[in-house]
Amino acid sequence: TIDGAKLTVGALATTMKACDAAVSAAETAYLASLGKSASFTATADGLTVFDADGRQLLTYAPAAANPLLGDWNVTGYNNGKQAVVSVLRDTTLTLAFADGGKVSGSAGCNNFMGTYQASGSSLSFGPAAATRKMCAQQGVMEQEQQFLRALETVATVSHEGDRLELRRADGALAVSLAKDP
Secondary structure (H helix, E strand, O other): OEEOOEEOOOOOOOOOOOOOHHHHHHHHHHHHHHHOOOEEEEEOOEEEEEOOOOOEEEEEOOOOOOOOOEEEEEEEEEOOOOOEEOOOOOOOEEEEEEHHHEEEEEEOOOEEEEEEEEEOOEEEEOOOEEOOOOOOOOOHHHHHHHHHHHHHOEEEEEEEOOEEEEEEOOOOEEEEEEEOO
């Protein structure tokens, strides 16, 4: 419970999983510190928890921001025919990552939405649901199908500056993206 800078941690419960002695000792010490929590300070640099005498018990660093979040433009995708191709002229493919594992975007003519799971360099997408407009421009419907299939093959992500590379489990490029300015 938090009341201003006062912090009260209620009864703690854990699983009964057996761990090696060092891990068990660290867990016991951590839980004991949580149980002694009386106050805290929180800043952009982290969280510090203190006991009733003002002694520092625990220090937490802020979690790294999710580098995927935001809007991205697709610069290339694997067409399923052993080739990474550029987006068709006069079309835009986008991918927007949101908190909570939600993803949406434009597949060229139709919009889509779905889910993603990310952990470290692992990334996967759930099935996408797309609107069902008929697109007049030649090749756009095929591009949409190939792009959405490419997303389903993603296994890893690498992030460098304003670029993302989404790769399949075999290491082949599935989708390349650039940050939307």
